[in-house]
Amino acid sequence: MSGPRVVTLGETMALMRTGAIGSLAHLPGVDLAVGGAESNFAIGLCRLGVPTAWISRVGDDPLGTRVVREIRAEGVEVHCTIDPARPTGLMIKSRPTAAATRVDYYRTGSAASALAPQDLPEGLLEQAEILHISGITPLLSASAHAAVVAAVHRAVAAGVAVSLDMNHRSRLGSREQLAQLLGEVLEHVDLLVGGPEELAALAPEVAQEDHRGLLEALAREGRQVVVKLGADGAAALAGGPIVEAPAHRVEVLDTVGAGDAFVAGYLSAQLEGLDISARLRRANACGALACTTPGDWEGAPRPDELEALLAGDRKDPVLR
Numbered sequence: 001m002s003g004p005r006v007v008t009l010g011e012t013m014a015l016m017r018t019g020a021i022g023s024l025a026h027l028p029g030v031d032l033a034v035g036g037a038e039s040n041f042a043i044g045l046c047r048l049g050v051p052t053a054w055i056s057r058v059g060d061d062p063l064g065t066r067v068v069r070e071i072r073a074e075g076v077e078v079h080c081t082i083d084p085a086r087p088t089g090l091m092i093k094s095r096p097t098a099a100a101t102r103v104d105y106y107r108t109g110s111a112a113s114a115l116a117p118q119d120l121p122e123g124l125l126e127q128a129e130i131l132h133i134s135g136i137t138p139l140l141s142a143s144a145h146a147a148v149v150a151a152v153h154r155a156v157a158a159g160v161a162v163s164l165d166m167n168h169r170s171r172l173g174s175r176e177q178l179a180q181l182l183g184e185v186l187e188h189v190d191l192l193v194g195g196p197e198e199l200a201a202l203a204p205e206v207a208q209e210d211h212r213g214l215l216e217a218l219a220r221e222g223r224q225v226v227v228k229l230g231a232d233g234a235a236a237l238a239g240g241p242i243v244e245a246p247a248h249r250v251e252v253l254d255t256v257g258a259g260d261a262f263v264a265g266y267l268s269a270q271l272e273g274l275d276i277s278a279r280l281r282r283a284n285a286c287g288a289l290a291c292t293t294p295g296d297w298e299g300a301p302r303p304d305e306l307e308a309l310l311a312g313d314r315k316d317p318v319l320r
């Protein structure tokens with residue numbers, strides 16, 4: 001195929017971060033990077049050899065230039081509207097203590113919050129194999145929600161599969177609000193991914209501790225449901241028995257972006273025709289490796305790095 005195999009859409013922000021431990025009220029400086037769930041995912045897929053496109057909006061400002069440049073430099077096909085009236089969003093990540101990461105968002109009124117159906121390029125979704133969305137974008141604004149709904153409808157009309165990572169952000173809205181918004185597209189979702197508390201919002205009759213019950217409640221013919229269980233690995237249900245895969249033992253430096261890498265790993269394995277067990281194994285490995293470096297996407301593995309971890313796990317016990 002000449003175009004991308006996967007298309008995604010959502011906000012990427014400039015990211016100010018510090019590697020030092022302590023309050024930003026006292027630390028002398030920060031570094032500048034970029035980060036956003038959908039672009040993290042797109043970069044993860046590109047590093048694994050899957051052509052991927054990302055749709056968004058940024059401000060007509062240096063931070064917007066930085067966002068577009070960094071994502072394009074990772075091989076992602078960028079379709080980004082430049083908004084002259086709204087700024088690029090900003091997030092600031094710090095480590096108040098050695099055991100905690102704090103993220104502050106400054107995204108209200110950002111360029112990406114004005115994402116709308118007209119920002120979706122003609123013909124791009126229709127040539128892909130998978131459209132990937134997250135639960136972040138529908139909560140940004142009414143127009144961003146409309147863009148997600150329009151993208152899903154266009155994908156379904158073209159026979160393109162739809163992937164959804166719940167990826168709930170409580171500062172944007174409640175899980176109940178997210179479940180209501182996603183209700184407009186949920187019937188079209190072919191791959192549903194989330195943590196137990198996120199999936200429980202879609203199946204409130206099931207306790208979030210019962211991950212098997214959540215999988216069974218949300219399963220549909222033709223749909224894969226995957227629950228991310230952190231240190232306990234992940235489990236999936238896709239038209240057969242529930243498959244579980246353990247986590248990988250790594251030294252964790254930063255967990256932000258691990259879920260995005262997880263989904264990229266899973267979908268890359270699916271596009272290669274691997275079975276559910278192999279998809280989960282790769283997804284867990286990608287998520288684990290993303291935790292080994294600071295940053296939202298910098299730790300997303302390339303094939304040789306992924307293979308090294310998977311080869312090592314065949315000799316070394318893993319956490320369950």
